[in-house]
Amino acid sequence: MTEFRIPGMSASAGAYRNRALITIAAVVAATAATVVGLRAVPDGTTEITVRASSVAGGIRPGAAVVLNGSEVGVVSDIDAPAPDSYALTLDLSGDRADDALAVLTDRTVVSYAPKNLFGISAVVLTSQSGGTAMQNGSTLDAGEPEDATMTTLLRKLSDVQNEAFDPYMSDILTVAAKATDGLLPILGVAGQIMSDVAETQVVSPRTTLPQFAQLVAGVRGTFDDLLPPIRRLMHWQAPRREGFSELAEQGLSFTEGPVMDEVTALLSDSELGQTAPLMPVLTALFDRVNATFPDSRTNGIQIATLIERLRTALPAGPGGKPVLTVDAVLESAPGLKAALGRPPAHGRGAK
Structure with missing residues (x-):
């Protein structure tokens, strides 16, 4: 190469x-x-462990931690060491951790609630006065935190819908339909009455309403008159005497028993039948009385009229004694009339 x-x-x-x-x-x-x-x-991270018996829906690693309305950290871990036992690790970081530790104590109230209007679940801490201050790594026993998350609210609404509302809604509608059917005739009669009143009314409500008011006032006066006797009856001391109830019960029992038995026997056919022979005699007697006094009703009316006229002509005078009222016309004696000071009679003959 x-x-x-x-x-x-x-x-x-x-x-x-x-x-x-x-x-x-x-x-x-x-x-x-x-x-x-x-x-x-040091990384500046503060961890607080919260032990609770339940974890609400939406609470998971990354969920916000809110202390007295301010977000101070997140949930870093959720562990379940035993059934119905949960350990939530709260990660409080930065300067907010120092502020949180300044108010966190072992009396801090833990709850699950939305942190905003969108329903995002968060661990909400509410500080309380007193208690032991919390440190980094401390454990807070929350017991059974209050669950006010949107998930729980929707679940409860669903339970109410499925367990309470739906099973009985058909029965409620049936009862309402029956009640409506039963009230329809009454409503129809009321409507017809109101229609008849509107068509036939000849007196204005301005006249009728005061009369109704007077009627109500009269009814009230009647009740006012009845109240004193009722009050005296309520203060009647006789029933409060010892042995009164027993005597009253004995009297009612006697009336219900022997007295009613005797009255029933007296009014029976066998007892009343014994008076049958007297009926013809009584009938003949009554016929004889009517024949002896014919037109007795007319005579009675005339006698009553005569007595009323006499009572009018003899009114009560001084001391309650009757006085005869006489009105004489003295046209034939002008001197006597002038002496008595009687005014002249117009349109009447002399008597």
């Missing part, structure tokens, strides 16, 4: 090999120093 070398810059194959080995060794040394330096220098 023909070799092409630049004069003054040529070297042997061993020299090139040594140069390559030195270059490789230098790169390896620089890489190792870089890795050791990065591990030696």
